[in-house]
Each structure stands twice: as C-alpha cells, then as structure tokens.
Amino acid sequence: MQLSKEDKLKQINEVCKHTLMETLEISITDFGDDYLVAKMPVNERVYQPDGVLHGGATAALAESVGSFASHLFSNLEEVFVRGIEITANHLKSVKNGHVYAKATFLHKGRTTQLLDIRVTDDHDNLISVCRLSTISLPRNK
Known part of the structure; x- marks a missing residue:
C-alpha cells in the first residue's frame, strides 16, 4: 500500500525525534521528486546574543534539510x-x-x-544561500 504524502511526512518527522532537529524544532514540511522543504521557528532558542537568528542555527537547518534530501533520494x-x-x-x-x-x-x-539550499522567511525574503555536498558510502553487508 502506497503511503499518502501526509503519512510520509509524519513518518519522516518521527525519525527526527531525540535529535538536533527536534531541539531546534525543525520539521520537514514538503517534498517532491527533486526537493525537500523544512521549517524552523525563530525565537530565543536560536538567537545570537543581539536577538536575531544565529547563523549557526541557519546552517544547522540547511544541513539538516540537505542531508535529509540526500537520504530520502x-x-x-x-x-x-x-x-x-x-x-x-x-x-x-x-x-x-x-x-x-x-x-x-x-x-x-x-x-x-551537491545541493543548493535557499533559506527564506515568512514573507519569502531570501535570508541565506547555502551549498551542501554529501557522499554516499557503501554499507558493509
């Protein structure tokens, strides 16, 4: 039986329990044949000392969504x-x-x-542009 997109998203997000993704409240919200989308709230948990989104949290979001895309495909x-x-x-x-x-x-x-990751805000403003390279290594069987 083929899972619905909603059920696949639920399954994907379950894997993120007890990880950095859960700590930063990152959730996967959409995917297609060649893309994956995640969102993260901007609040005091991800601020730098002057009260704006920390670049490291942005990089963690980008690496999470990019790595997850490589895994998914x-x-x-x-x-x-x-x-x-x-x-x-x-x-x-x-x-x-x-x-x-x-x-x-x-x-x-x-x-x-090689993945291109565009980070935008609620108003679709471009916040960060990231690139992630990943490697697929053979499993020992």
Missing part, C-alpha cells in the same frame, strides 16, 4: 550518507516567525551529491 539499504562540506552566505536578519529551507539537487551522483 538514496537507496539506504545499499549506502549511508554523510555531509562533506557546507557553506552559508547570510543575507538578511530575522527576529521572529519561521525560516524555511528548500534543498534542491545541483548534482545527484552515485557517490557525491
């Missing part, structure tokens, strides 16, 4: 996925609301993947 019976490098260019500050990260593949190779 890989055959996890054969490989496991690890992040190799992340870059983040922060363009605008956010004080409240939510930020949304959309990961899309620039390269989906058998061994390496």
